[in-house]
Amino acid sequence: MRKKTLFVLATALLTACGGNAVRSGSAVTPAPESSPTQYTYRVRATYPHPTDAYTQGLFFTDGLLWEGTGLHGLSVIRKTDLATGHSETIARLPRSEFGEGIAHVNGKLYQLTWQSNVCHVYDTANGMKKIRDFRYPGEGWGLTTDGEKLYMSDGTATIFTLDPETFRREKRTTVTFEGQPVGCLNELEWIDGKLWANVYTTDQIVIIDPATGKVEGVIDLSGILPETERGPETDVLNGIAYDAEGGRIFVTGKNWSQIFEIEIIAQ
Numbered sequence: 001m002r003k004k005t006l007f008v009l010a011t012a013l014l015t016a017c018g019g020n021a022v023r024s025g026s027a028v029t030p031a032p033e034s035s036p037t038q039y040t041y042r043v044r045a046t047y048p049h050p051t052d053a054y055t056q057g058l059f060f061t062d063g064l065l066w067e068g069t070g071l072h073g074l075s076v077i078r079k080t081d082l083a084t085g086h087s088e089t090i091a092r093l094p095r096s097e098f099g100e101g102i103a104h105v106n107g108k109l110y111q112l113t114w115q116s117n118v119c120h121v122y123d124t125a126n127g128m129k130k131i132r133d134f135r136y137p138g139e140g141w142g143l144t145t146d147g148e149k150l151y152m153s154d155g156t157a158t159i160f161t162l163d164p165e166t167f168r169r170e171k172r173t174t175v176t177f178e179g180q181p182v183g184c185l186n187e188l189e190w191i192d193g194k195l196w197a198n199v200y201t202t203d204q205i206v207i208i209d210p211a212t213g214k215v216e217g218v219i220d221l222s223g224i225l226p227e228t229e230r231g232p233e234t235d236v237l238n239g240i241a242y243d244a245e246g247g248r249i250f251v252t253g254k255n256w257s258q259i260f261e262i263e264i265i266a267q
Contacts, residue, residue, distance in 0.1 A: 035178065036207075038267040039219040044248075045261040047082050051233060054254045057102035057111070057143060057187060058239035065241055065250065065259070068102035068111055075099030077111060077128070082259070090128045093120075101143030101187060103150055105164050110150060112140030119167060134167035142188035142197065151195060151210070153188055157181035159195065159213065173213040175206070182206060182215060189240035191249070198238050205240065205251070219264055221251065229257045 049055075056075075057068035065080045075093040080086065093099050093113070100112035108131065109122045119134040142153040149170070150162040161171035175182045175197070184200035194216070195208040203224070207217035221237060235254035242249055252259040 036215045037217040039217055039264040040267060041219065041221055041224065042263045042265060043224065043260050044263055047250075047259040047261070048085060049252050049256050049259045050087070051231065051255050051257050053078075054235065055187075055239040055252055055256070056100045056254075058241040058250070058252065059102065059104055059144070059189070060241040060243045060248075060250065061104050066102060066104065066109070067239070068099050070099045070114065070254075072096070072098055075113075077102060077109070077122075091120075091122060100140045101152070103143040103145045105145040105147060105150065108164070110143060110164070112143050112152070114141075115139055136167060136169075141200075142186050144188040144190045144195070146190045146193075146210075151188055151190070153185040153197065155184060155186070155200065157183045157185065159185065159188075159197075159208070159210070161210075173210065175208055175213045175215060177206070177215040177218075187238050187240055189242055191240075191242045196240050198240065200238070201236055203237050205237075221262075224251070224260055224262075225253060225256055225258065231255075231257075 053067065054070045054074060055067060056070040059066050065082055068077050069075055073095040075098060076089050077091040078087055078089045097116045098114040100114050102109060102111045104124065107125050109124050111120045117135055119136060121131045122128045123131050139154045141155045144151050150164050152160045152162055157175050159173045159175060160169045163170055175185060182199065186198040186200040189196045195210045197206050197208060199206060203220060203222040205219040205221065206215045209216050233255045237253040239252040249262050250259055251262055
């Protein structure tokens, strides 16, 4: 298990993700870090997921699962009651924009776009009325919040800490695995004081110390979507949501048929 995880993450260090190449760091060899905890998983429950949903962002609040999807012409925001299965599309992007990560803080929903350099902001208490747009440089990938600040990924090893009121970048943190930068960071979630991130094109989620950027844990979700549930359009693992009140963790993927409620188990 550990050799496989190390190989997958080592590959991610060298892989160019989307339009962003992972930039090499200093020529100085960093000091070795303590080995991250390895985790496997147990599926506690499953819920249906539309296979036309190219999942880019996911979060859980007020009893509902919110999802932002991507692809030009198909980028929407929807909310779903997992108990009943009822789902409602509440916002759509123009065909020219490719939706990415979403986050909710202070009654506002923030939605990134991939290469349009714009974050849309909606008032969730007022029928998803558009409040404003923020501009930012580079690509938008994942987005989450600790309830005060926003955290954003751009497909590299960098996590940006943002002020929700201005979208100004207050801090940039390089995520490292045993001293080496981890590229291809994608969808993000804040869980119990840690940042969780999908590593794009892999079945791994990394658990990150937001203060230092060090990867403290690696969750291997290989095999979670059965081969019988895979079709021609099934894409990679992407999407993490946390029900803080119920202590539930949800994961899914792009065009997957199911959402999984999981428990992680240390190895």
